[in-house]
Amino acid sequence: MEIIRIPRIVQDTCKKYRMKGRSVGFVPTMGALHEGHLSLIRRSRMENDITVVSIFVNPLQFGPSEDLARYPRDVESDSNKISALETDILFLPDDALMYSPAFSTSVEVAGVSEKLCGRFRPGHFRGVATVVAKLFNIVSPTRAYFGQKDYQQTVVIRRMVKDLNFDLEVVICPTIREHDGLAISSRNTYLGPEERIAAAAIHRSLSRGAGAVLQGERSAGRIREMVEEGLAAEKLINRIDYVAAVDLATLDDVEEIGREIVLAAAVRIGKTRLIDNLLVNV
Ligand code: PAF
Numbered sequence: 001m002e003i004i005r006i007p008r009i010v011q012d013t014c015k016k017y018r019m020k021g022r023s024v025g026f027v028p029t030m031g032a033l034h035e036g037h038l039s040l041i042r043r044s045r046m047e048n049d050i051t052v053v054s055i056f057v058n059p060l061q062f063g064p065s066e067d068l069a070r071y072p073r074d075v076e077s078d079s080n081k082i083s084a085l086e087t088d089i090l091f092l093p094d095d096a097l098m099y100s101p102a103f104s105t106s107v108e109v110a111g112v113s114e115k116l117c118g119r120f121r122p123g124h125f126r127g128v129a130t131v132v133a134k135l136f137n138i139v140s141p142t143r144a145y146f147g148q149k150d151y152q153q154t155v156v157i158r159r160m161v162k163d164l165n166f167d168l169e170v171v172i173c174p175t176i177r178e179h180d181g182l183a184i185s186s187r188n189t190y191l192g193p194e195e196r197i198a199a200a201a202i203h204r205s206l207s208r209g210a211g212a213v214l215q216g217e218r219s220a221g222r223i224r225e226m227v228e229e230g231l232a233a234e235k236l237i238n239r240i241d242y243v244a245a246v247d248l249a250t251l252d253d254v255e256e257i258g259r260e261i262v263l264a265a266a267v268r269i270g271k272t273r274l275i276d277n278l279l280v281n282v
Contacts, residue, residue: 001083003090007098007138010091014052014139022049026141026168028132031055032072032186033081036176040145041085043173052139053082054091056098060106061127067271072189091139098134106130109156109163115251116152117266117275120241125156132157133164141168149175149183151262151277155251175276177203183276190272198236198269202276205230209245209263210280218257218282220245231267241266241273248279257282 004010014024025044029037033055044051055078062068075092082090106126112118113125136144146154154172161170176184181203182196191199209227217223227243243265245254254261257280264277 001079001087001090003079003092005092005094005097007091007093010052010089011138011140013089014050014141017050018140018142023142024048024139025051026135026139026144027051027053028135028144028146029053029055029078030057030071030186031075031078032189033078034176034184034186036147036149036184038081038085039176040147040173041082041087043171044143044145045085045087047171048143050088051086052089052091052141053087054093054135054139055079056091056093056131056135058098058127058131059095060099060130061124063121063123066121067187067190070190072186091135098131107133107160107164109159112152112155112159112251116242116244116246116264118152120266120273125153128153129156129160133160133166136161136166136168143169143171145171145173147175148172148279149185149276151264152251155249181207183274185274187272187274191269195236195269195272198234199274201231201234201237202265202267202274206263206265206276206278209243210278213257213261213263213280213282220254220257220261223257223263227263227265231265236269237267238270239268241268245280 025048027040107129108126109129158170180200182199205227209223224243231237231240245261260281262277263280266275
């Protein structure tokens with residue numbers, strides 16, 4: 001595996017591969033790699049000639065009161081995991097090479113960025129869209145891989161790819177879960193033992209809502225209430241940011257469930273904000 005820190009070198013290397021007709025799969029990450037990331041890398045390896053993984057903790061997507069400083073970082077362990085999967089290139093840029101002092105461009109995907117998490121994390125999806133656009137321009141991938149756990153992020157990126165004519169395919173891979181259903185996330189490492197047990201209530205409550213839809217309940221309001229009740233019953237969940245039943249593409253609230261929807265929730269356990277979602281087909 002080649003470890004490259006300089007964007008220009010990654011750009012030239014990937015262009016050469018593409019010019020030789022080889023497909024490039026790209027897995028952008030912020031490190032602290034877990035099974036979710038590894039599943040994206042494996043999928044990219046299966047579907048492409050070359051796989052590039054980036055690790056960059058993107059300051060633009062963290063709000064002033066968010067966890068940028070305490071975001072877990074362990075480049076050595078990450079790089080061993082990536083190399084064990086026979087990744088071709090690990091792109092490890094420094095902040096200064098990604099954002100020069102004069103950096104002044106941002107990519108704003110209006111509409112879908114403002115809903116769900118966008119209401120609680122102003123500027124977050126602008127930061128994500130901006131760095132992903134930069135990374136796409138550096139790597140010029142044939143396919144880019146994202147996890148369904150960050151469902152809104154996948155919608156924002158797909159919209160950006162269409163709107164800005166990026167010539168690549170966005171591949172969304174299933175959420176990887178712990179034995180009790182908790183969606184695997186780098187932020188799970190912040191949870192104490194009791195909080196960790198409490199966190200299983202998120203998937204349990206969403207599954208209860210999804211189960212009710214499958215059994216014929218069509219009122220999104222009733223489904224949201226059921227999920228909220230499940231979350232509220234868990235004492236260590238100290239805040240429910242939202243429970244939403246939304247359209248797959250627009251993320252607009254659905255009232256009567258007549259087609260596939262996303263049932264999504266964001267909660268806080270202590271200081272840790274966790275999100276999860278399920279796609280529910282009637
Ligand atoms: O999902 C993530 O880890 C990040 O939002 C991403 C896509 C790597 C951009 O920084």
